[in-house]
Amino acid sequence: MPKRGYHHGNLRQALVDSALTLIEEKGPTGFTLSEAAKQAGVTPAAVYRHFAGREDLIAEAARQGYEIFVELMEYAYQTGQPSALAAFEATGRAYLAFARRHPGHYIAMFESGISVNHSPELAAVSSRAWSVLEKAAEQLSQTLPPDRRPPPSMFSAHIWALSHGVVELFARNSPGRQSPYPPEDLLESAIGVYLRGLGLIPPDK
Template identity: 40%
Template sequence: MTGRGDWFGDKEERRSYHHGRLKDALVEAARRLVAERGLAGFTLADAAKLVGVTAAAPYRHFSDRNALVEEMARRGFEQFGERLHKAWDLGQPNPRTALARMGEAYLDFARQEPGLYSAMFSNIQTLSAPAPGTAATKALDVLRTAAQVTIEASVPGPADGRELAFRLWAYAHGVATLTLAGHLDPAFEGGDPGHVLRQGSAALIDAAIKRAQAISR
């Protein structure tokens, strides 16, 4: 296991937390603690201890544990949205390929950032807070736009990608959650999460296109 010093530097570096870097250090500590223990497995005091400051120090930036989780969620959704946007790449070389790439980016983010991912989907109260809620909406808008463009590539006229976006989000979240819990794994026959995600997402996209084509006739 990585030692605290490796994560947060030496004593001189930790003193600088008193001069503007404490907030970022606490978020990083919480991210690592949640990745190791789960969302219920850390407190503000745990984060403070890991950083090397007093138990009272976090209250300079966070009113309580929930406020720290909200900040993790905000940062997580911002990073998540950026990854989705990059994966979409303006729908190149074609919308379906780009949308499939977004699914891969979704699963990769959940695997690489389990701490942030847990905070992002901790509860509805977290998403109801202004900052993480706004960041989540922006991330969903990236997926909604991609879904709309993908449908419009196969049907005449404008399309609404919101329903497909929510279905893809729900399916990808289920696959990611099962993967993080160890229930989906390439070692299991038929249980490769990437394959499961690709096949299921393709079926959802096909169904959405067929509905749109039927409506447009």
């Protein structure tokens, strides 16, 4: 097997790419550093020139995932403007799209058990992702009277939880979990129920 990492001059990224493939195939705890090294075409000892262990390798995969995630969320938010409701709903759909397009990154970020505080870089980029959703929530909630306005952090946490639940149960082929409705429709209807409860959109006639 050719030593792809050395050939391309970026062994560190070759190892991350290998880890992402293995995470998709075996889960975040189902592979060893030796397997990641073998898939990248290098010796196990070479891994330790870049990562202290498997946790560091997965954390870097998560950090890169958050970078992609932030771009998707920010793009969704901006393209939803000038409607606060459209911008808010777009960020929820972006979460679903990210989980489908980047399963390895998604697992590293949300299912590996790696803390977002594992490194300052990971903490910073995860905070950026959260802030996009919080900004969208705050903008939308401005139409409510101050005494009925939920804190943006709570508002955004609820929507993140709804999005995550739909992804976990219905968008990633969880065994035994089937829905007669597409995940996008489930998420849209759930967000609609939540927003109606807050009085942010009118009830159905």
